[in-house]
Amino acid sequence: MTDYHDRKSFNLHVLRSKIVNWKQGHEDNEHSQRAVDFLIKKLKNSEGVLDSLAKVLLNPYLPSPCITIPPSVDKRIQIVYRKEFPHVVYCRLWRFADLQNYHELIPSSQCRYPFSSGNNRNQKHVCINPYHYDRVPSQVLPSIIEPRINNENTPPTPPLSMCSPDPYSPQFSNHHTLSSWCTINYYEYSSKVGDQFRASSSQIFVDGYTSPYRNFSNRFSLGLLENIKRQKGVEFVRESIGRGIELIEHCNGDVSIRNRSWSCSVFVQSILYNRLIGSNDFTIHHLPRRQSIHSIFNSSLFAQLVNDPLATYESILDLTKLCSIQVSFKYGWGYEYGQREITSTPCWLSILINEPLRLLDARLQQLQPQQATTSS
Template sequence: MEELERALSCPGQPSKCVTIPRSLDGRLQVSHRKGLPHVIYCRVWRWPDLQSHHELKPLECCEFPFGSKQKEVCINPYHYRRVETPVLPPVLVPRHSEFNPHLSLLAKFRNTSLHSEPLMPHNATYPDSFQHPPCTPFPPSPSHMFSQSPNSISYPNSPGSSSGPGSPYQLTVETPPPPYHARETPGNHNGRSMDAIAESQLVLSLPNGVKSADGETENFRPVCYEEPQHWCSVAYYELNNRVGETFQASSRSILIDGFTDPSNNKNRFCLGLLSNVNRNSTIENTRRHIGKGVHLYYVGGEVYAECVSDSSIFVQSRNCNYQHGFHPATVCKIPSGCSLKIFNNQLFAQLLAQSVNHGFEVVYELTKMCTIRMSFVKGWGAEYHRQDVTSTPCWIEIHLHGPLQWLDKVLTQMGSPHNPISSVS
């Protein structure tokens, strides 16, 4: 306790770890509620608005960070830092197109997206398919990323499962606790910061001869990313019918559940409130099993989906599939008590920066990455008798506003597609 008092009274000074024994499930009970101990202490002493462990990262000086799976856990609030949203470099749109389809780095990405959609999406079950060697945060070319198309992959509900590629966090959540790698430094890649990698690869994606900032402004229009008022919108569907109004998310942490709170809480989208005269018994039964549903976090430019329902959720995210080397249409099963990073803004920025030099159509394809579909309780794909998400009883469609607005600005600057089209084509 003396070390904790010293750390709190002198926050700018180096301090030692303040440890408590790790409980069996890694959590601490306070006033009949359980939570992760480092989150509780950080919320009490530093950040009252702290929502989730996804917002915290241990400092290098900490010897007993929560994610290290040691017998002791450090609860020193000054041994953790809050994850900051990275500044994304502007996309430089060429004033004069130099598109050459034979030199396109994204040709394989585009061809896979347009022409190789399977009759039924592949399925991934958390954890087995997520334990292959991680890819680099920003692959130099997407061409190799869709070469594999696993028919079945899995994903264990284990506190010891490894972190997703390029992720500073584990894929498990507060129940069971998230064991992210303690010694991992996600802001660094081979000794270089993420920003340095992004900037260097942005320059590499530009045509030859563009080297200086002055040269860039002469031949390119910079298009910057801006955070919108609502970071996403969520629409709820039953089979192929949309039900209710679209939910606009202003809070960075939202809960989509099956309950009936009528208070219009900006942090909750209660599906249990919504009525549908065409609802059948399968839909009714599925709705009863949504329960606590899914918790969506938008932290540090990344979107996480945490399954807090007793039943699994199923997610189709092209951005997530790209990170893990899956086919774009793969549907990932997230069991109860697990979470998965389903969108990475920095990866999207890298793909967008590369694609502007390869034509309007390639950029437009990225709009599919900004929409995420998620079903409750019932899955779809090759391993299920439902082939399409519109055949599942209860599902949602998430539109990410920031990336969509960024794409809109870039496409507006680019003008129109190169390929002509007629009224009879």
């Protein structure tokens, strides 16, 4: 009996090594191993299922059975620091290395137990066979995932330094007098790392390299920032940032963002942009490599909200959150991406647009006396 268990343990160890080595792309080794360990634990007592999985990965385009696990209450699985839908985890691991979320997958006709995002409490099995799912063509993905992006070949609006000032734009007429038009803080999970970066140039680059600030005043190089408590998952993301992102403040006060990386996706949340395009405030936008969003901050819409004649002190104060933009590298957050908060992602930025905050202060000073008079 002991010999049988020893042989079984040895076979599982060999199988685990093979399955891990079949991974696609550059997924973090720790995450890959944990994902495989989780699956082996779920499948090891099911006769022949692990062997079936190995055959699927060895002969991917032959007909294959469903490889199923029981769904959890919220239908997700926790692997290291990420909580995701299981079929997404294993499709990314073994087939689609750049897969971001379940919206990008559709079950094949041969799958008997496909993943369902609905409230189907009768679903007892979920198939994680990566070859029972196909990639959804990018042109039919939901708009909540892909923002309105500008193609790399589209010439961008020139930055402020290349524009003539507009004296007839009262809402942003004084923004060039501020010492910095935005401030950027860098975080690793919930910990702020390094000093705040103040953008004095209208064109800013945030990259993963190691160029000192004093040499390039328009460049925030994250590779310089040290963190003695840095986790392994953070290092993996930092290595992929590369050319990073570009931020441009345009002459009308709008702000655009471009993903300059050759390999790293960027995820962006801007409440003001979401209101501009009619999305939910908390929508997270996937910005693929070499793509851009022009009005991630739209000065015209912001001015309308600030100058609303029916606005109250409280409603103007609430506009503060519209002056902030969150950007994460490599991994998204929110319901579609398996991370509840941006603080669950390894590397991210908080970008604060300063001129709108100045306008809010001025508007609040106008409303403060009225509020005091009303309360008396």
